[in-house]
Amino acid sequence: MLNRLALILVSFLSFSNLVLAEEDFATELDQIATLVKPSVGLTADFQQERTIPVLSRPLLSQGRISVPRDGEVVWAQDTPYAVVLKFTAQGMTEIGPDGTEHVADNPMVASMGRTFISLLSGDPAALSAHFIVVDAKADEVSWSMILRPKDDLLRVAIQTIEISGHENIDAVTILDAQGGKSSIAFSNYERSIQ
Amino acid sequence: MVAWRRIGAVVAIIVLAAVFLTAWQRADRERLVETNILALIPEGERLPAVEQAVRIMSERIEQRHILLVKAETEAGAIDATAKSATLMRQSGLYETVDEKADPQAYQDIARFYFPARYHLLSQDIAETIDKGQSAALIDATIRELYRPASAAAAQLENDPFLLFGTFLETLRPNGSGAFKLVDGYLLLLNEGQHYALLTAKLAASPFDIGTQKKVISLKEEIAQSDVTVLYAGVIEHVIAGVVQGQKEMQLVGGISVLGIILLLLVVFRSIVPLLGSLFSIGLGVAVGFATCIAIYGNIHLVTLVAGASLIGISVDYALHFFADIFRAQSSWKVENTLTHVGPGITLGLGTSLIGFAAMFFAPLPGLIQLAIFSASGLLAAYLTVVLFYPVIARGLTVRSCPKGLWHAAESWLSWWCGLNAKIAFMVIGLVIVIGGIVSVQIAPSSDVRLLQKADPQVVEVEHQIKTMTGHNLAPQFFLITGMTAEDVRVKEEALLARLRALPDADRPAGWLAISDFLPSDMRQNENLERVRRLADGDAPVIRQLQDKIGLSDDVVSAFYEKLAHAQPVAFEAWLEADLFPEIASLWLPTLKLEDGSTALGSVVMLNTIRDIGAMRQLAEGSNDILFVDNIADISNIFQEYHGQAQLLLVVAYAVIFVMLAFRYGLMGSAYVLAPPLAAAAVTVIVLYMLGEAYNLFNIVGLVLVLAIGIDYTLFTREARDDSISTMIAILMSAASTMLAFGLLAFSNMPALHSFGLTVLLGIIIALFLAPLAGLRDGEAP
Numbered sequence: 001m002l003n004r005l006a007l008i009l010v011s012f013l014s015f016s017n018l019v020l021a022e023e024d025f026a027t028e029l030d031q032i033a034t035l036v037k038p039s040v041g042l043t044a045d046f047q048q049e050r051t052i053p054v055l056s057r058p059l060l061s062q063g064r065i066s067v068p069r070d071g072e073v074v075w076a077q078d079t080p081y082a083v084v085l086k087f088t089a090q091g092m093t094e095i096g097p098d099g100t101e102h103v104a105d106n107p108m109v110a111s112m113g114r115t116f117i118s119l120l121s122g123d124p125a126a127l128s129a130h131f132i133v134v135d136a137k138a139d140e141v142s143w144s145m146i147l148r149p150k151d152d153l154l155r156v157a158i159q160t161i162e163i164s165g166h167e168n169i170d171a172v173t174i175l176d177a178q179g180g181k182s183s184i185a186f187s188n189y190e191r192s193i194q
Numbered sequence: 195m196v197a198w199r200r201i202g203a204v205v206a207i208i209v210l211a212a213v214f215l216t217a218w219q220r221a222d223r224e225r226l227v228e229t230n231i232l233a234l235i236p237e238g239e240r241l242p243a244v245e246q247a248v249r250i251m252s253e254r255i256e257q258r259h260i261l262l263v264k265a266e267t268e269a270g271a272i273d274a275t276a277k278s279a280t281l282m283r284q285s286g287l288y289e290t291v292d293e294k295a296d297p298q299a300y301q302d303i304a305r306f307y308f309p310a311r312y313h314l315l316s317q318d319i320a321e322t323i324d325k326g327q328s329a330a331l332i333d334a335t336i337r338e339l340y341r342p343a344s345a346a347a348a349q350l351e352n353d354p355f356l357l358f359g360t361f362l363e364t365l366r367p368n369g370s371g372a373f374k375l376v377d378g379y380l381l382l383l384n385e386g387q388h389y390a391l392l393t394a395k396l397a398a399s400p401f402d403i404g405t406q407k408k409v410i411s412l413k414e415e416i417a418q419s420d421v422t423v424l425y426a427g428v429i430e431h432v433i434a435g436v437v438q439g440q441k442e443m444q445l446v447g448g449i450s451v452l453g454i455i456l457l458l459l460v461v462f463r464s465i466v467p468l469l470g471s472l473f474s475i476g477l478g479v480a481v482g483f484a485t486c487i488a489i490y491g492n493i494h495l496v497t498l499v500a501g502a503s504l505i506g507i508s509v510d511y512a513l514h515f516f517a518d519i520f521r522a523q524s525s526w527k528v529e530n531t532l533t534h535v536g537p538g539i540t541l542g543l544g545t546s547l548i549g550f551a552a553m554f555f556a557p558l559p560g561l562i563q564l565a566i567f568s569a570s571g572l573l574a575a576y577l578t579v580v581l582f583y584p585v586i587a588r589g590l591t592v593r594s595c596p597k598g599l600w601h602a603a604e605s606w607l608s609w610w611c612g613l614n615a616k617i618a619f620m621v622i623g624l625v626i627v628i629g630g631i632v633s634v635q636i637a638p639s640s641d642v643r644l645l646q647k648a649d650p651q652v653v654e655v656e657h658q659i660k661t662m663t664g665h666n667l668a669p670q671f672f673l674i675t676g677m678t679a680e681d682v683r684v685k686e687e688a689l690l691a692r693l694r695a696l697p698d699a700d701r702p703a704g705w706l707a708i709s710d711f712l713p714s715d716m717r718q719n720e721n722l723e724r725v726r727r728l729a730d731g732d733a734p735v736i737r738q739l740q741d742k743i744g745l746s747d748d749v750v751s752a753f754y755e756k757l758a759h760a761q762p763v764a765f766e767a768w769l770e771a772d773l774f775p776e777i778a779s780l781w782l783p784t785l786k787l788e789d790g791s792t793a794l795g796s797v798v799m800l801n802t803i804r805d806i807g808a809m810r811q812l813a814e815g816s817n818d819i820l821f822v823d824n825i826a827d828i829s830n831i832f833q834e835y836h837g838q839a840q841l842l843l844v845v846a847y848a849v850i851f852v853m854l855a856f857r858y859g860l861m862g863s864a865y866v867l868a869p870p871l872a873a874a875a876v877t878v879i880v881l882y883m884l885g886e887a888y889n890l891f892n893i894v895g896l897v898l899v900l901a902i903g904i905d906y907t908l909f910t911r912e913a914r915d916d917s918i919s920t921m922i923a924i925l926m927s928a929a930s931t932m933l934a935f936g937l938l939a940f941s942n943m944p945a946l947h948s949f950g951l952t953v954l955l956g957i958i959i960a961l962f963l964a965p966l967a968g969l970r971d972g973e974a975p
Contacts, residue, residue, distance in 0.1 A: 089374070
């Protein structure tokens with residue numbers, strides 16, 4: 001179907017065909033599941049650092065992230081400019097400072113949005129629906145995972161995702177296929193009254 | 195007499211053999227029975243280019259099969275879709291089955307367009323540059339880069355303004371944004387249910403009987419694996435039509451055959467009249483069928499059903515032949531029968547043939563085919579009576595008429611004898627005048643959609659799919675013609691710009707157009723100029739972007755380099771690459787024009803048209819842009835012929851009137867014609883009062899009523915000393931006609947319903963009025 005073309009990722013230039021063996025990390029994943037608390041109702045500060053090879057300096061941004069309900073993530077950026085992005089399974093809505101809403105409902109953004117939502121849930125069951133677990137480590141208090149997207153298309157763009165945390169997620173690092181890297185660190189978790 | 199009959203029989207058998215042989219040779223075995231109502235309309239009513247485009251587009255639409263697989267969860271929908279697709283592939287029924295995005299195809303597409311990225315801009319970007327909003331452009335780029343989970347970073351090196359990504363995003367049918375992509379599947383959330391879209395193209399025409407059967411069993415197979423699927427496509431209508439048609443034929447056919455058999459057995463208490471009648475009708479239908487096949491190669495379903503009904507008149511001939519027994523009782527001799535009933539049935543055949551001849555002059559292929567079928571079949575049935583009945587009936591046991599029937603016929607006749615013929619005639623005349631006025635006043639409904647109203651369930655599901663997916667299965671489109679490919683594409687772009695500019699309420703829900711997938715050369719060059727503007731001036735926009743985000747010098751110089759050597763995408767190369775077969779099929783490279791020359795053309799397919807007037811307006815005043823609404827066009831053509839058919843009918847009966855006047859005198863002819871005309875008139879009035887649709891099929895029904903009605907009055911008129919046996923024959927004839935065709939009034943197919951109801955009403959009235967013809971200016975019959 002033609003609609004699917006909207007999902008074209010242009011990173012075909014260095015398409016990596018690496019196939020990673022899927023191992024069974026059942027023990028680790030079980031442990032992670034017991035450690036991670038549900039993300040719904042959480043709010044945290046975020047700090048994103050994105051390095052892109054052709055840019056002389058990294059792109060830094062800060063703000064608050066929240067999970068008001070299941071399947072929805074609100075990314076409220078304060079610097080370098082203010083913007084609120086609301087991610088749902090259907091797509092992304094950009095809410096400007098003046099309250100105007102701009103909906104980006106194209107499948108590409110929606111697909112990325114779903115990935116993002118499942119990442120931030122930290123729930124291994126939700127994650128394994130979208131990702132292949134390449135590596136997983138867990139001890140009494142902390143854990144980390146390395147993931148690869150199951151979706152063929154996303155795999156063209158994203159090489160690996162590293163995610164680590166305690167009872168909440170501390171950091172997500174996305175390595176893209178072009179050598180770019182996005183690191184998002186979370187801090188100051190608060191749980192709103194549910 | 196016997197020798198004459200023998201020669202006649204030999205000639206008839208030879209002609210018959212020739213007809214069947216020709217039919218055998220010419221038969222279109224793939225599509226013996228045509229079910230598409232559009233085949234009934236004449237060709238050449240519109241511009242040849244339009245006909246050609248309609249044909250190509252119809253074929254394209256015909257073979258599509260659209261499935262929406264429904265499930266409670268996304269995963270369930272994906273799983274069920276994969277299962278269905280596997281079954282569909284295994285069936286070998288489909289040329290393509292498309293359920294999952296192929297990442298390789300995306301890469302092929304991106305790879306194809308990428309070198310020409312600065313010639314290809316999305317509408318939004320082009321507008322932003324045109325308005326000189328360089329700040330907005332820089333801002334959009336930066337926002338894209340900062341957005342979490344964005345794939346933009348990878349593009350920056352070769353496309354610093356991230357233009358190509360926004361162009362690729364537009365490469366989808368206009369108005370198809372409702373779907374989201376999950377693991378390559380297209381999913382849609384509607385009222386809490388998850389749907390996955392699966393589109394397929396049949397390998398053969400949906401009218402192919404083998405394909406129909408296989409699709410039916412495939413659907414059963416898919417249903418077995420516990421999958422809920424909504425289907426749409428022409429094939430669904432055809433299957434529903436076939437299934438419904440078969441069911442109805444079985445039911446109606448079953449009841450009427452059973453009823454007629456019982457009738458004949460009870461009245462004649464002998465098997466010979468039954469076998470004789472079945473032989474007449476069977477041979478009549480077979481000859482009608484074979485004649486049509488011999489001439490056309492196939493036969494239309496409507497012809498088959500309506501034509502078989504018309505041939506049913508022939509049962510009258512058989513009934514009159516055998517009812518003659520009751521006239522003579524024990525002194526009956528088979529040799530004398532034709533002397534008594536021969537003139538009546540010959541006149542009956544003559545008037546029927548004149549009626550059919552009238553249809554023959556209608557410039558409507560459907561009516562002509564019907565006339566050929568009926569005339570040839572009726573002639574064959576008549577010949578069986580004249581040539582073979584005297585042989586068949588030779589050893590027939592003579593039995594007396596059932597008493598009840600005899601008394602009924604007798605009292606019915608004597609009731610008429612008590613009437614004043616002149617007053618009765620005048621009353622009937624008045625009825626005819628009123629009927630005539632009503633039939634002129636009555637608004638004919640010639641909307642072809644009403645005539646071929648499909649199974650409501652199919653329509654309902656199709657509507658659901660249309661609402662959810664925006665797929666349009668009706669051939670409604672713009673046709674753009676021009677002398678060169680570039681010419682056509684520039685005109686198409688101008689049209690699309692006007693479409694986009696329409697207010698929401700008037701704009702179609704979406705469309706498919708080539709220039710959305712590849713701009714014209716002119717537009718591509720304009721795009722390049724736009725991008726060049728980003729590199730020009732004292733403070734080029736590209737430098738501003740560089741300062742803002744720290745873009746490397748290499749990227750900027752590569753940008754300048756690329757702009758200097760950018761090449762557009764050639765249309766021929768695009769066609770050659772065949773990246774979007776569905777879109778490429780909108781291109782019509784050899785359109786025939788009125789003057790015989792050829793032109794190039796493209797089609798813009800429209801989804802869910804909201805305001806058809808606005809579409810017509812867009813095409814107004816242009817020779818190169820046409821709005822084609824096939825269904826509306828055909829409805830108009832039907833309407834035109836409706837009036838013609840009515841007129842021809844009047845002419846036919848004027849001819850019959852003059853012909854009969856030679857035998858019965860002017861008044862006698864009027865007495866014979868008045869009852870059937872009055873029957874037709876009352877039928878029209880009743881149909882009007884019932885609020886029934888009045889269409890071409892009612893007219894066909896009226897032809898039958900007139901033909902049969904005249905038979906009744908002719909026999910009444912011809913019967914002298916045997917009026918009661920004639921009445922019995924007429925009663926039986928009416929009973930069998932009502933059993934055979936009146937039952938069609940209960941059909942779900944509008945065309946057959948209209949036809950059946952007309953016949954049912956008309957025959958009852960014609961039967962009631964028939965004895966009038968026997969009253970001679972006040973004399974008792």
